[in-house]
Amino acid sequence: MVFLFGDRDSLRRLPRLLPRAVAPSWADVVAFLALAALAVFVIRGAGEMGAPLSALKTRPVTLDPARLPEYALLTTLRMFAALGASLLFTFVVATAAAKSRKAELVIVPALDILQSVPVLGFLTFTVTFFMGLFPGRELGVELAAIFAIFTSQAWNMAFSFYQSLRTVPKDLDEVARQFAFSPWRRFMRLELPFATPSLVWNMMMSMSGGWFFVVASEAITVGKTTIALPGIGSWLSMAIDHKDMRAVALGVATMGVVILLYDQLLFRPIIAWADKFRSEQTASADKPHSWVYDLFRRTRALRLTAAPLLWPARLLTMIDWPTLPKPPQVRLSANAERAVNWAWIALVAAIAVAALAFIWTFVSKTLHWGDVIQVFGLASLTLIRVVVLIALTSLVWVPIGVWIGLNPRWAARLQALTQFAAAFPANVLFPFAVVVIVGLKLDPNVWLSPLMVLGTQWYILFNVIAGASAIPGDLKEAASIFGIKGWQWWRSVALPAIFPFYVTGAITASGGSWNASIVAEAVSWGDKRLEAAGLGSYIAKATAAGDFARVALGVGVMSIFVILLNRVLWRPMYKFAERRLRLD
């Protein structure tokens, strides 16, 4: 996301302004101060998280603007804690899936489903679980919030890492085997670098989703327990309770600044750095740039400060773990091997059946078939909302996206802007909508619906822009020579060319909208509560009431709907696009 320096010309100008040989330069001073401040911030924030739960009561969240930076910091720390956990999860689980057939059998379908499940619905369970794990400590609630963010980030990262591990180029694999790399060196030298570009991209997507959840999970009510962790999410929820429009606006602005900072200071540089891991052998013309990354590479003092951060990584690469004696290879006969495989499948199936039985006994105590039918009805309502809104936003954004994509001058700038919009947690904007709906006395069943796509429509837009700017020049020239215009141009040039990109965006948007329905179908402003009939509000209400059985039912049914929609609609479209409409 090039946000401030959208076009490459201004980027090239910037480094020239930086003195190179003179040290310490003003840039050095600024950078040093910034790094030092960051360290102090992190230490302070981490100290606060370990406090006992009672501290939350003695120092409740207040709408004091002076504390907003601190809240922003805590929210950000939660995000990064979750990102760290997601990375760890990715390395362990995805590696296991890629290396072991038996683990793969379980992990890959599980990841596929978890990717499309509405994680917001799980908050109820995780909060209860983590509070039970650390009774009376703030840490338990913190972990619950972090876990909620983790559940929104980990799956696609793990999936991309698994796919990278499975597609390591054959010749590089042969080099590694020919030189007898140890498994550790193989991971550090071959597998991790190869997977880095797609992992970084998925981390970025995950972070975008994560902001949404951090806001939703900081202030949560489960049954009788209401928790408000210090953070922007709690600030916003309190501002909403107090009908304090100024505070809401302040919170939203802070959020914007935080996202901008994290993007410019962290992700842009990482993306620029990760470009060297792309395995194409040709230098690409479209190299990602970051002024921070350039600053680091060009400023001597900064490089020196960064060096102590880098040498552990270098050392890690060079570790020579003592070689363990290889366990004797047991050569099983083909039949025995098949028997072991079947035993494994049987074990997995047995666990699945046991889990199903457990859920059933849990749910059936309080629920009847009537509830199931009711939930399916509500799910259908939400389905209609998702489908109609995706269609409507597509109608709006596809032409605009194509227009932007065909104007290279605008494309670079606006694409960055849309990616920023996608990362911005739309739920912080909900209060404004509520004020409008209440003020104009609109029907919430209809007018709450657009909130579901408020944050997710951008995925459609920026994918369409990317698709349109990727239309090859010769294709455009051919179209103009033969006078292809109007509807024929859309039908035979633009739509086929952007279709694969559009489908990718629409899949993300549709999945995100289901998730957002949990917060979008039931919103409040002070004591006013607006509700739209649907599965999202059903889950939200059950969560507030602490009704675990209904939450489980609602989340289960939503998962089924999301997976069905993926299998029936999106996946065939994706396959078609892959097969017929690829431009290479």
Added chain:
Amino acid sequence: MPTLPQGRPLVAVKNLRHLYGKPGDGELLVLDEVNLTLGENEIVGLLGRSGSGKSTLLRSIAGLIAPTEGDVDFAQNPDRGRTVAVSMVFQSFALFPWLTVQQNVELGLEAKRAPAEVRRKRALAAIDLIGLDGFENAYPKELSGGMRQRVGLARALVVDPDILLMDEPFSALDVLTAETLRTDLLDLWCEGRMQIKSILMVTHNIEEAVLMCDRILVFSSNPGRIVGEVIVDLPQPRNRQDPRFRKLVDDIYARMTQRDPNAVRKNDGLFPGVGIGMILPTVSTNTLAGLMEAVAAEPFNGAADLPELASALHFESDDLFRVAETLQLMRFAEVEGGDIRLTAAAKRYVDAETDARKALFAQNLLAYVPLAAYIRRELDKDDEHEVSARSVREVLEELMSPEYADETLKSVVSWARYAEAFAYDEGADLFTLEDPG
């Protein structure tokens, strides 16, 4: 055929056999009864068509593939007090794009846990030797193809191997670059500056083999066997225009088009598999027509010497073989003894107009390509004249690997479309008899 090395033996391959795929389930025998001994002080070439298993043999020696049967025995190296070591250069260079030239070269030493100082010194020496000094800190994507292969060579040499294995090392390079690299490598070899005792290289380029090797082992395909050994006793540097050089090239062409004496019928063994299980190569009908026209025209007048034809048409010998043998399969040509001769059908084809050409092509396609005939028969039997491509694919996958089935089906579809023998609807994955015209 056992082959005798010139000097002290370094590695001996005995009775090597290798199968791909599961036994009984579309398995493919790629190497059969291969024996070879590599001696000190020689460059040996493994020459054969693609699919003749020569790369598999090289990888068996490199330890990258465990052959189904047979042994690879390395001798002791008395000078160094260890078994003979090998290292490999790859066709695609196989450089790690995220590592600099120097880091790439150091990789093998790093895996051997050599101390950093030793690594640096030896890597710089190898980089220097191979003519890359100044590029130590460059990334592979900043280098040209020739430079990249130099890095690949330095990386292989720095670990101090006795045998250098090279898998078509120059085939991804343009003609000029490849020639420079060959000459440089030969210079280093002749001057003994590489510290290696022997080179084993895989190639499908006949001239390259004659230019570089002391001994050439010619492979047959399907399955890969060593069918001949050619000793090249021309002194280095060799001249491509030298009549003795030309004669060697001609001889090898003849050997490579020699029919397997064990084949029962005339066209058996052209392509792996029999009947509808025959794995068909991807050859466009334009290329087939083009070759027939070229051979029919002056100066060949219906029969041509393959090496001459290859250089006249700027064809790689491997590609030329594939096209020529597809023509042979359809009885448009006879290929033998390094020559290609057009049949009467081909002469009629060349003289005909587009529609008549298509009819002739269809006739021979349905008569001599069993899979095409099979699909057409199924279509004629069906009331709707429709056959699902999936069912055909399933039949093929019983007989060959899914990748080969895919390629074979694609080839037959493109030939049938040209011949208008039958149509294929990709969306519905259906063969039909519908004539869109």
